[in-house]
Amino acid sequence: LDREEPNYFGAGPALLPTSVLQQAAKDLINYDNIGIGAGEISHRSKAGTSIIDQTKNSIKELLNVPDTHEVFFLQGGGTTGFSSIVANLSAAYIKKHQKIGTPYYVIDGTWSKKSFEEAERLGFNPKVIVNSKEIDGKFGTIPSVDKWNIPKNLDDISFIYYCDNETVNGVEFREFPFDKFPNVEIVADMSSNFLSKPVDVSKYGLIFAGAQKNVGVSGVSIYIIKKSLLQQASADELKKLGQHVVPIAFDYPTVVNNNSAYNTIPTFTVHIVNLVLKNLIEKGGLKAQEAENIEKSNLLYSILDKYPTVFNMPVEKSARSRMNIVFTIKDGSLDNEFIKEAENAKLSGLKGHRSVGGMRASLYNAVTLKSTKLLCEFVEDFAKKHQ
Ligand code: PLP
Numbered sequence: 001l002d003r004e005e006p007n008y009f010g011a012g013p014a015l016l017p018t019s020v021l022q023q024a025a026k027d028l029i030n031y032d033n034i035g036i037g038a039g040e041i042s043h044r045s046k047a048g049t050s051i052i053d054q055t056k057n058s059i060k061e062l063l064n065v066p067d068t069h070e071v072f073f074l075q076g077g078g079t080t081g082f083s084s085i086v087a088n089l090s091a092a093y094i095k096k097h098q099k100i101g102t103p104y105y106v107i108d109g110t111w112s113k114k115s116f117e118e119a120e121r122l123g124f125n126p127k128v129i130v131n132s133k134e135i136d137g138k139f140g141t142i143p144s145v146d147k148w149n150i151p152k153n154l155d156d157i158s159f160i161y162y163c164d165n166e167t168v169n170g171v172e173f174r175e176f177p178f179d180k181f182p183n184v185e186i187v188a189d190m191s192s193n194f195l196s197k198p199v200d201v202s203k204y205g206l207i208f209a210g211a212q213k214n215v216g217v218s219g220v221s222i223y224i225i226k227k228s229l230l231q232q233a234s235a236d237e238l239k240k241l242g243q244h245v246v247p248i249a250f251d252y253p254t255v256v257n258n259n260s261a262y263n264t265i266p267t268f269t270v271h272i273v274n275l276v277l278k279n280l281i282e283k284g285g286l287k288a289q290e291a292e293n294i295e296k297s298n299l300l301y302s303i304l305d306k307y308p309t310v311f312n313m314p315v316e317k318s319a320r321s322r323m324n325i326v327f328t329i330k331d332g333s334l335d336n337e338f339i340k341e342a343e344n345a346k347l348s349g350l351k352g353h354r355s356v357g358g359m360r361a362s363l364y365n366a367v368t369l370k371s372t373k374l375l376c377e378f379v380e381d382f383a384k385k386h387q
Helices: 018-029 046-063 078-097 110-121 132-136 235-240 252-257 267-282 285-306 332-344 369-386
Strands: 069-075 102-107 127-131 157-163 186-189 206-210 220-226 324-329 359-362
Touching: 018 267, 046 069, 046 220, 046 267, 046 285, 069 078, 069 252, 078 102, 078 110, 078 157, 078 186, 078 206, 078 220, 078 235, 102 110, 110 157, 110 186, 127 132, 220 252, 220 267, 267 285, 285 324, 285 369, 324 332, 332 359, 332 369
Parallel strands: 102 127, 102 157, 157 186, 186 206
Antiparallel strands: 069 220, 206 220, 324 359
């Protein structure tokens, strides 16, 4: 069970540490010496419950999750969250305020836009609090909060949703402006930067992430929710107000009350997350991981910035993602050559998202400093040839 260490920069599903996958492969056959694999055990058995509990506990440990918050898992990925979040948090708002609230969305890239559109499609009448493309003409900035369209009465806001790292556009928040929104529930999509840095969980109503970038393979998503948001209007109350009832498999209180095993959770997939988190804890936790991620992204950005006649950097410096480094080659006819030569040098997964074009190097937690340096050398050689 071996492989040559890949230098893979794909955006997702993404690279995982080889040692983790080797252990996972063994556990797929025979988990913890019980004679069957982690994908074969019941999600409610002792071993299945232990996998769920261990994974939850590692998340709590890594992020210092306070007692006010709960961790749970759901089948599906980011998009499943787009629908379930608006339904659950609207029901929580109704329970607390006895009226229908308005969800507000920060749109700073492809994924927050999609999430907003899903809330709209489902009939929750969301509003846009800021759209960076409307302000700056493109997704590549995070407009300062004085440019946001903040409603007068914050009490009417059921939640504010934003995407902490826009995977496609390479835009990442350094810090959400929490102080402008006292007592408003803030929801963050951290699908592509989850556990890449320490986060103050207490400031959030909800954090969610699909597993398949930094912490596992696809099939499961991770939620950290403020416990008070589990108090939600009942199906009957929602129907009376003409509101959607939340489908049972995505009803957060039901999922939490059943320790994430109301229905069949993909136990093996959760176990892979479990192994990734143990590895992260052994490596020194989130502070160490953040330092490494800063170092990797600084290295690559500094090489790209060094050759402004060759590369175009579409993201404003203050909003640059440490996870997804987006750049284009000024002479677009060189795109294929860049990708081909990179593949020859065993550097893969660099093609930009189809909606943006150009290149994207994803430097998730599992991408090593060594791989990053190899990429930097390649980029510099390419730039010297074409400047
Ligand atoms: N949110 C972010 C930030 C993403 O990067 C992605 C996918 O890449 C999604 C949501 C959608 O995730 P999924 O494909 O698991 O539905």
